[in-house]
Amino acid sequence: MKPAAALHPAEASHPIALRGQRLRVAYDGRLVFHEVDIAIPRGHLVALIGPNGSGKSSLLRVLAGVQKPASGVVDALSRVALIVPADAPPGDLTPTDLAGYACSVKRKWWQWSLPPHERRLIERALGRCRLEDRANEPVWRLSAGEVQRAWMAAALACSAETLLIDEPTTHLDLRFQMEILRTLRELAGCGLTIVMSLHDLTLAARFADSIALLAGGQLSCGAPQHILTEDSLARAFDVSVTTFPHPAQGYTICVPS
Amino acid sequence: MIGPRPAFQPADAHPSSAAPLDERAPAKHPIASRSxxxxxxxxxxxVVVLFALCVGSSHLQVGAVIHSLVHPGERGIAQTIVWQLRMPRIVLALLVGGGLGVAGAALQSLFRNALVDPYITGVSGGAALAAAAGFSLGAPFVLIPAAAFGGGLACAAIVALVAGNEAANGNLRIVxxxxxxSALCSAVVTLVLLHGGPNGGLSLLAWLAGGINGRSWADVGWCAAYLGAGVAALLTQVHALNALRLGTVAAAGFGLRVEPARWKILASTATVTAACVAVSGVVGFVGLMVPHAARKLVGGDARWLLTASALCGAVLVVIADTAARTVMAPAEVPLGVLLAFVGIPFFLWLTRRPVAV
Structure with missing residues (x-):
């Protein structure tokens, strides 16, 4: 496994949106990862993969500044928001409310009503996540995929430039998984930096610009075809994996042997 | 290699995003409706204040009450009953009801748990214990809320530390x-009662049973001061309360500094509860029932929920206190006992159905 460095060797000169250096996380004396370096280029869609318990969620929390690492430094060179879509928002909220609550964190306490500029930001964010027609529906009436997109819209409404998303495709069927990943691909296409943790290696290869593989306390980063190799996946997941390129589009398909 | 990247469609160019949000699907809780x-x-x-002023051991005509209200300087029996006997008590009922309603709504939003209130989280119990200890040690009455604040905050801190993160069963552990x-505080209060002597113990027992009889305008003054400080501090945290409804990780992910916000909310809630406990003893279930009624009316948004909880709590306690002093007149039913008769069935009903916070 090669040491972690700038995510994409060819794009090492890209401006960096978020950087973590020598990060170390341990729980109750159990080391999760250590000496992890990561630099996320602006506008990249990065898939963070790794076995269960390898520390993907912890790394995202540390990068978002929500959790303090045992050691190491995080440089947020852009506005960062962390989304944990598995958390269900209260059912009576609408996507507009959700985005309004997210924005209100930075609002002065006496500004009880939504300022016009925030309302415009929310409308725009809901539009970018294709939720404009569901903006005032309570969450309990939305599909799982729409709830995920409502979380993303909330982050966008906060003017986040970097989204860290923990398992955006959890509990979603294939159609909604594709819908979410296409939305994320579009958002990255217009300049947003996205780091998402995923379990589906083929979907990671299909949609991400770069892959970050966290396993055994070490992080390996690079282009999908460099990281998703049979050897590295077998070492990381302790299971034999066959990889081959998609016949038409060329991305790596990963199948357990 | 990555997949094809669809061209980005700017939101402004999207046909259906041209109309403002308000003109699309109707909102569940439109602001106009909530207000x-x-x-x-x-x-x-x-209305309930006027009713409470009229009824009692000596009934007053509405006209006489209004005349007394309009001419407070005149001397007469009606003026004395209205201004010296009933009005301080009614104002205290408004304050206690409003305060307990706000404190319950804030705690339910903070812990994302529909079953918590100042009573169940031990805040009332801690405040009662500290206040009882203050009474039995002969502390000046004006210092009782400060002691109650210390006791309430200590219990709130223990609960918050136990429920420090949203681990599995976190909400169950809070309760x-x-x-x-609460049981521990109650046991220690019993100990204080037993050592309080026949007179001190009885008056302490009457206070603990919950009630606001025999209070003066001076009590109203210091209760309002403590309560006002607590509610004002809580109002500065409405956005934090709303963000925390999304979960602590989500709130932190959007940039909220969760720990300072949690402690500010807990300290404010403890102040409000302490003021209420010091003046009225342990009045349970208001902080549990009122936020549910308020949530039915205006939804879960903390800005509206706190406002509506204050108003509903004030109305409920004025009605309950009026009933407490009239249903068995000339004897008086302790307010806490009366509310328990309504509160316990409500609590049991609540445990049988899921309630979103």
Missing amino acids: GKATIVATLIP LVGVAL
Whole structure:
């Protein structure tokens, strides 16, 4: 496994949106990862993969500044928001409310009503996540995929430039998984930096610009075809994996042997 | 290699995003409707206050009460009953009801748990224990809320530390720890009662049973001061309360500094509860029932929920206190006992159905 460095060797000169250096996380004396370096280029869609318990969620929390690492430094060179879509928002909220609550964190306490500029930001964010027609529906009436997109819209409404998303495709069927990943691909296409943790290696290869593989306390980063190799996946997941390129589009398909 | 990247469609160019949000699907709780409902509850307050001023051991005509209210300087029996006997008590009922309603709503939003209130989380119990200790040690009455604040905050801190993160069963642990703390505080209060002597113990017992009889305008003054400080501090945290409804990780992910916000909310809630406990003893279930009623009216948004909880709590306690002093007149039913008769069935009903916070 090669040491972690700038995510994409060819794009090492890209401006960096978020950087973590020598990060170390341990729980109750159990080391999760250590000496992890990561630099996320602006506008990249990065898939963070790794076995269960390898520390993907912890790394995202540390990068978002929500959790303090045992050691190491995080440089947020852009506005960062962390989304944990598995958390269900209260059912009576609408996507507009959700985005309004997210924005209100930075609002002065006496500004009880939504300022016009925030309302415009929310409308725009809901539009970018294709939720404009569901903006005032309570969450309990939305599909799982729409709830995920409502979380993303909330982050966008906060003017986040970097989204860290923990398992955006959890509990979603294939159609909604594709819908979410296409939305994320579009958002990255217009300049947003996205780091998402995923379990589906083929979907990671299909949609991400770069892959970050966290396993055994070490992080390996690079282009999908460099990281998703049979050897590295077998070492990381302790299971034999066959990889081959998609016949038409060329991305790596990963199948357990 | 990555997949094809669809061209980005700017939101402004999207045909259906041209109309403003308000003109699309109707909102579940439109602001106009929420403010309308809050206004209706607010207008109930003068009605129930007028009713409470009229009824009692000596009934007063509405006209006489209004005359006394308009001419407070005149001397007469009606003026004395209205201004010296009933009005301080009614104002205290408004303050205690409003305060407990706000404190319950804030705690339910903070812990994302529909079953918590100042009573169940042990805040009331801690405040009662500290206040009882203050009484039995002969502390000046004005210092009782400060002691109650210390006791309430200590219990709130223990509950918050136990429920520090949203681990599995975190909400269940809040209730369990709160109930255990309340039981412990209650046991120690019993000890204080037993050592308080026949007179001190009885007066302490009457205070603990919950009630606001025999209070003066001076009590109203210091209760309002403590309560006002607590509610004002809580109002500065409405956005944090709303963000925390999304979960602590989500709130932190959007940039909220969760720990300072949690402690500010807990300290404010403890102040409000302490003021209420010091003046009225342990009045349970208001902080549990009122936020549910308020949530039905205006939804879970903390800005409206706190407002509506204050108004509904004020109305409920004025009505309950009026009943407490009239149903068995000339004897008086302790307010806490009366509310328990309503509160316990409500609590049991609540445990049988899921309630979103």
